[in-house]
Amino acid sequence: MKIGLLFSGQGAQQAGMGSDLYEALPEYKSTIDRASKVLGYDLSELTKDADKIAQTQYAQPAILSMSNAIINALGNALPQPIAALGLSLGEYSALTAAGAMNFEQAVAIIKDRGRYMQTVGDENPGKMAAIMGENQQLIENVLAKLQVEGKRVYPANYNTFAQLVIGGIAADVDDAVVALTDAGIKRTIDLPVSGAFHTPLLKDAAVQLSERLEKEAFSDLNYPVYSNTTSEPFVIASLHETLTKQIVSPTYFAQAMQKMLDAGVDTLIEVGPSDTLIKFAKKIAPKDVNRYAIKDLESFNQVKELLTAEEV
Template identity: 35%
Template sequence: MARELFDQSLEARALLTQANDILGFSLTDIMFSGSEEDLRRTDVTQPAIFVHSVAQFVARPELRPVMTAGHSLGEFSALVAAGVLRFEDALLLVARRAQAMQAACEEQPGAMAAILGLDDATVERICQAITTAGDVVVAANYNCPGQLVISGSTEGVTKACEALKAAGAKRALPLPVGGAFHSPLMQSAAAALAEAIEKTTFGEARCPVYQNADAQPHSSAAEIKANLLRQLTAPVRWTQSVQHMAADGATEFVECGPGKVLQGLVKKIVPAATIG
């Protein structure tokens, strides 16, 4: 993970080395040669993905974004790319976020599932009915048309999957996660992260950042902080974010990170988009 970046880009190498110093352990050793079990550790996974994403961005100095967005954790690297957060501050927030989310999972275990082939309104309606009846389940990730992730209590997600399949969903796939991310069950994590966010300096954005919580462009430090905090308990509105970016003039999208999942989602949301 990120080994090629380390070997080929001086900028990426400097950033990866800096990450080790900030965290107080060798993240790069785990990224380059750690086991899958090591990479799944809470204190490793989120920092590793974040660092890889920013390293890929700095390794391409020709990139001059006119707007940015990130999916869930990716919002932190989007904020670095937009000049809102310094790399070191963002990394410390990501590490704190990971710890807070793990603690919330242990406090209130939950589940998530991907729902394929059903419209958003139907998913929302069924989740609301189950929540009203006493179990927590909400729409958590609007990934692209026909692909929505739900999140909540284990019982709530199980009931929702059954009801959504009965309503016509092509598939309802439980996800291998340990908690109900982007749901009300992350409230304790949001409270823990709030203190760290308040102590961190946020600058004005060099370009608009389309944030997960409302899918709208933001440049104000105060608005960005508030939305970043909401992100833990609110849905990731990725579909709407990409739609709004395209409506505001975006024609080329560049993904910086360890995979290419977002490229596929963008093409499903805006088929005419160019992937750089």
């Protein structure tokens, strides 16, 4: 079994996430409690608050903590992965699991990252929409034309080879949706987000994060973690630069997953509050690649049993 770990990104959060895991698994509970000490509030209680968990500043540390708590609870049942990939925020979860930073360090960084993005997003409100269609060059061309006209709308997330999320000023995103429909795009979906993440609208958050990361030291990775920004494995020497660019650059999740699959991954396991990345994987990975998601106690026990049986 050649495992590629997937780590959920922002948007996967939901009220009550991880509550059953917290009650049943001592190592999961211990990890969440460690996060609470860094954050200065009871994370296990906060995740039950639907209003707070929807906010960037709370969602980001909650998802990172849950994802790493699942990995810690699996313990020796999880074989050494051959690679990992997270979506945006999920990259920090992946880097932590792979040893680039320790857990408390990651929680502290993400506490600040979430706050930067919340504040800047509130000051620069934007909109995002998912554009469905395999001709992503067409989408890029339409956006490029609108940018020449002064519109602030950009490619933001290459989630699959047939789903590209765009983001920018709300009115400009609406104009882009009209232009894309006129150009032949059949399906678009407005996304329930408060900011235009991974676009230049978040540049002030990127500046703040860059200054924040200057004081951090990172360790060598135990296995490759693929970057959404470059579609290549992270290089520790340039980690600061890559994570800073990530705030304002498109995520190339589909391209990064393809390269991870090309490296030999035959089993994908997503950890976090949802199975969104596994759904993306169904559009990217061959059918013979096994796909699992651990998002609650039931799925945790099922996957752990599979992993243990594989060892035997």
